[in-house]
Structure formats: C-alpha cells, structure tokens
Amino acid sequence: MAIRITRVYTRTGDDGTTGLVGGSRVPKDSARVEAYGAVDELNSVVGLVRAWNEQGRGERELHLKLDTTLQEIQQALFDLGSELATPEGITYDGMHRVGEEEVTRVERLINECQKELKPLKSFTLPGGGPISAQLHQCRTVCRRAEREILRLSRVEDVGEGPIKYVNRLSDLFYVLGRWVGKNLGETEYLWQRGLTKGSK
16 A cells, blocks of 8 residues: 655544544544554553663664564554554455564563573563663553454454454563663662662
C-alpha cells in the first residue's frame, strides 16, 4: 500500500470518528482505536528512550546496540499499529501481520541480555537512571497496550500474533532496563516488603 501524506488536518474527525484502513469510520473511543492508540503511545515512549540514549554516557557500542534494538521495535510497532487499524475482512497489497518472526526476535534478545544479568531475589523498582527508568515506563505502557488488544480481541478477531508479540515485548523492556543499568553501573533498586520510611 503506497503512503502519500499531503495534509495534516482533514476536519473529518470533528464529529468524534476516525477512519480505519479501507475507509470505514468508527468512534475514536472504539476498542480498535484504543488498541492501536496504545501501541502508538508506546512507540512514542520508545522514541524518548532513543533520544535519551543518544545523549548517554558509557561505551558507544552499548548505545549503538540499544538504539538498533529500539529502532527495530519502533518499526515493528508501526507495523502492528497498521495491522490493528485494519478491520476484519480488509486486505491490501504488502499488508504485514506481526507474528512468530517478531516474537522469536524478541525472545532471542531477551536471552542474550539475560546471560549478562544475575538472577533476581526480589522485584525491581523503576529507576536507577534515566534510560533504564524510561524502559520501565515502556514496559508499563506495553502492558496497557496488551490489555487494550485483548479487549479488542473479545469483540473482533485480531489473531494470536499481536497479543503474543506485545506480551513478549513487555518482558524485553524489563530485561533491557536491567541490562542498561548493569552496563552503565547504575544502582538496581529492589522491592523490600514492609520497608518503612527511613529504613536502610
């Protein structure tokens, strides 16, 4: 499908509806729009991490690896958003569906990063540094996107690929947050049950 954007505003959404791939219009708070909207928000947060990463300290190889990874994720998220913006029964030339290839890629990245990390004895708290903290934000937005896609799947068929991909992707953001923190020498904060104010 060829993309050609000539206007930013069209006024067609002033009535509270938006167009899906194929031309049909739905309310802007419909389950499908909520789903691809959450994916779009996630893509924006990933973009913030990339911007912070460009300003980062530490080994250039680390920042290049993270940027490459995040760029691939952004491309896949845009594909996923396009897929979710396409209602049932609509197809077009070159249409891409997120599936096992993307899931396998994410699992491979998780396994690679995990090799460098020590096993956890408690849950981690978001923080440690700006990049790792924002990767935790990516994780939580990704979880919400997963819930929105699941909600959509209860009323329309979206296939197994989207839910499986975002489920695995949230795990990757968690691991990337730890991996970045380790490689930058940042403190990893762990949850301590019942810790009172002022305790060490």
